[in-house]
Amino acid sequence: MIALLQRDLLLAVRAGGGFGLGVAFFLIVVVLVPLGIGPDMVILSKVSVGVLWVGALLACVLSLDRIFSLDYDDGTLELLLTSPIPLEAVVTIKAFSHWITTGLPLVVVSPILGLLLGLQVSDLKWVVISLLIGTPALSAIGAFGASLTVGIRRGGLLLSLLVLPLYVPTLIFGANVANKGLEDVSNNGPLLILTAVTLAAFSILPFASAFVLRINLR
Amino acid sequence: MSLWEYANPVKFLKLSDKVLPFFVGFSIIGLSIGLFWGFFFTPDDYRQGSTVKIIYLHVPSALMAINAWFMMLVASLIWLVRRHHVSALAAKAAAPVGVTMTMVALVTGALWGQPMWGTWWAWDPRLTSFLVLFLFYLGYIALWSAIDNPDTAADLTSMLCIVGSVFAILSRYAVNFWNQGLHQGASLSLDKEKNVADVFYQPLLFSIFGFVFLFLTLVLIGTRTEIRLRRTEALRLRKDSE
Numbered sequence: 001m002i003a004l005l006q007r008d009l010l011l012a013v014r015a016g017g018g019f020g021l022g023v024a025f026f027l028i029v030v031v032l033v034p035l036g037i038g039p040d041m042v043i044l045s046k047v048s049v050g051v052l053w054v055g056a057l058l059a060c061v062l063s064l065d066r067i068f069s070l071d072y073d074d075g076t077l078e079l080l081l082t083s084p085i086p087l088e089a090v091v092t093i094k095a096f097s098h099w100i101t102t103g104l105p106l107v108v109v110s111p112i113l114g115l116l117l118g119l120q121v122s123d124l125k126w127v128v129i130s131l132l133i134g135t136p137a138l139s140a141i142g143a144f145g146a147s148l149t150v151g152i153r154r155g156g157l158l159l160s161l162l163v164l165p166l167y168v169p170t171l172i173f174g175a176n177v178a179n180k181g182l183e184d185v186s187n188n189g190p191l192l193i194l195t196a197v198t199l200a201a202f203s204i205l206p207f208a209s210a211f212v213l214r215i216n217l218r
Numbered sequence: 219m220s221l222w223e224y225a226n227p228v229k230f231l232k233l234s235d236k237v238l239p240f241f242v243g244f245s246i247i248g249l250s251i252g253l254f255w256g257f258f259f260t261p262d263d264y265r266q267g268s269t270v271k272i273i274y275l276h277v278p279s280a281l282m283a284i285n286a287w288f289m290m291l292v293a294s295l296i297w298l299v300r301r302h303h304v305s306a307l308a309a310k311a312a313a314p315v316g317v318t319m320t321m322v323a324l325v326t327g328a329l330w331g332q333p334m335w336g337t338w339w340a341w342d343p344r345l346t347s348f349l350v351l352f353l354f355y356l357g358y359i360a361l362w363s364a365i366d367n368p369d370t371a372a373d374l375t376s377m378l379c380i381v382g383s384v385f386a387i388l389s390r391y392a393v394n395f396w397n398q399g400l401h402q403g404a405s406l407s408l409d410k411e412k413n414v415a416d417v418f419y420q421p422l423l424f425s426i427f428g429f430v431f432l433f434l435t436l437v438l439i440g441t442r443t444e445i446r447l448r449r450t451e452a453l454r455l456r457k458d459s460e
Contacts, residue, residue, distance in 0.1 A: 144381060148374055152364050161360055162378065165353040166385045169392040176396060190395070197388075208381050215373045 001085055001093055008097035012066075022059040022102040023109055029055035030113045041118035048117035049178040052127055053081075055113075056135060057140045057167055061160050064142040067094050068150045068213070081217055087210040088190045092202065094211075095143035096136075103135035119182075126181025133194050134174035140201035141166045147209040151216045170197055225302035227445050234438050241435040248428025255421035263418075272330040276420060278429035280323035283351065284414035286316030290358075291371055291383050294376035304441065307448070309379065310362055311440025315433055318354035337411060343393040350389050354382050368448065 033051045034044055071077040080090050110131050113126040119127065145163035149155035173194040180187035221307060224230050256274035263270035293309035327345065328338045339345065361378055365371035 148361065148378060149364075151370070155364065156363050158357075158360055161353075162357040165350055165357060165389075166382070168350055169385060169388040172389075172392040172396045205381070208377055212374060212377050215370055215377075218370070 001089060004080075004085070004090065005093050005097055008094060009100060011070075012097065012101040012147045013148040020105075023105045026055050026059045026106055026109065029058065030116060034117070045118035045120075048114060048119050049127060049130075049175050049182065051117060052110055052114060052176045053134075053171055053178070056103075056110070056131060057138065057164070057171060057216050059106060060102055060135065060138045060142060061163055061167075063098065064146045064163065065149070065156055065159055066192050067098050067143050067146040069146070072150045072216075077213070078217055083212070084171070087213060088206045091143055091147065091209045091213065092140075095139045095202070099139035100141065101181060103131075103139055107135060108130045124188065126178045126187070130174045130177040130181070130191075130194065133177075133191070134170050135197055137170045137194075137198040137201040138167060140198075140205050141170070143211045144177070144205050144212070147216065149211045150213065170194070170201075173197060222300070224301070225300070225304050227304055231442060231445060232303050234442055238435065238438055241431050241438065245428050245431035245435050248424050248426075248431060250428075252421050252423075252425030252428050256418075256425060260417050260421060266334060269330055269333050270418065271327050274425045276323060276326040276330060276425045277327065277422060278284050279319045280348070281426060282429050282433045283316055283319040283323050285347070286312050286319060287351065287354070287379075287383070287386070289437075290316065294309065294379040298376050298380075299370055303372075303448070304445065306376065308437060308441045309376070310372075312433075312437045313355060313359050313362070315436045315440065317352065317359065319433070320348060320352045320355060324352065343390075343396070346393045346396075347386075347390045350393075351386060354386055358382065387439040409458055 003194070030051060031046070037043060039135065044193060068077060071080070081087055083090075107128060110127055114127050115121070116126050142163055145159050145166065148162060149159045173190045176190040177187050177194055224233055254276055257271050260271065262268045290309045290312050293305045293312070297306040298310065324345075327348075330436060331340065332338050358375055358378060361375050362371055
């Protein structure tokens with residue numbers, strides 16, 4: 001299992017594309033928003049959490065088809081299906097490696113981009129925490145969407161149509177954690193629910209994804 | 219004699235042949251009584267004026283939009299557990315009807331909201347969760363149409379429907395949490411003594427009755443069409459292979 005994780009990470013880093021692209025996309029979204037809204041820092045700081053979260057969501061969706069499609073095309077996925085590791089574990093590892101290669105970099109750069117959007121240094125903490133807890137859920141849910149569309153040629157748009165509605169609760173609770181944190185209101189409630197969403201997504205959804213993958217590999 | 223016998227397409231077609239005229243009749247009767255009574259023979263509300271009459275379209279369509287998804291969920295579960303093709307096809311046939319009902323509920327709601335709340339749209343929990351439901355329907359229909367193999371498509375969409383249901387419910391509670399609403403509470407619920415004033419309530423019941431049978435009629439027709447499509451496809455394939 002660790003070997004599989006290492007392989008996926010190495011492929012993501014060395015095969016080019018995936019690793020940096022998500023972060024670059026995230027940066028572009030954050031640069032484009034002030035161009036559209038105007039340079040007023042007060043307004044920007046109000047929408048900053050939403051922009052960061054929606055940007056992270058979109059950056060995540062864009063890289064989702066990488067989770068399975070390459071392995072599906074060259075037959076690796078079929079070998080993994082026959083390997084002693086259960087497919088559920090394979091899915092979990094792939095979702096986890098997707099998080100390390102896209103979610104984690106987004107979390108790391110989010111404080112810098114938060115500054116660009118007019119957040120105070122003391123407020124950055126909550127943005128980072130909410131993204132750190134919330135983005136794994138995005139990868140796990142995304143892996144389900146990716147396994148649904150793995151057999152479909154040019155399934156990119158369909159994938160985003162399927163996955164984005166599933167992201168609604170994570171987005172709401174994640175942005176709520178950060179916004180309440182900024183306003184110095186107690187955000188214990190949404191924080192706990194966000195954690196629950198992530199844990200549940202990682203523990204239950206791989207079963208659904210593996211079920212769907214088996215159908216697609218029939 | 220069990221209910222599962224009707225999972226056989228031939229028996230299903232026979233039975234639906236028999237009941238379909240009744241369903242059509244019930245929906246015409248319910249809709250015409252409900253809508254005519256509602257539109258022309260009820261008084262204007264003392265605050266809302268004649269806009270209150272939108273209720274005869276808005277409430278039943280919203281009700282059916284949710285129940286259609288629920289029916290798809292049940293049909294998907296039956297397909298996954300018992301592999302009855304009719305069940306999968308019924309779920310497929312229900313989706314376009316459900317999305318239309320959602321659309322009707324959203325549009326009539328906007329038309330009602332404009333004079334009453336002064337706005338076509340508000341990011342109210344009920345409105346937002348309906349919009350999310352609409353997106354779920356679109357994704358479901360898109361997935362059906364994207365996959366060629368009918369069995370694979372049925373399996374994948376069933377799973378999407380199940381996972382989607384969980385997330386739809388979660389979204390419903392999430393949006394409640396996210397914003398306090400402008401929308402009134404439930405118009406109808408079984409555990410309340412008094413719902414809507416009687417003059418409006420009685421035609422509304424007819425209208426709901428009509429909508430339920432309209433939904434059943436459309437789903438039955440859709441399922442029958444899908445079964446026949448499947449048959450022609452099988453015949454064509456057999457002819458090609460000869």
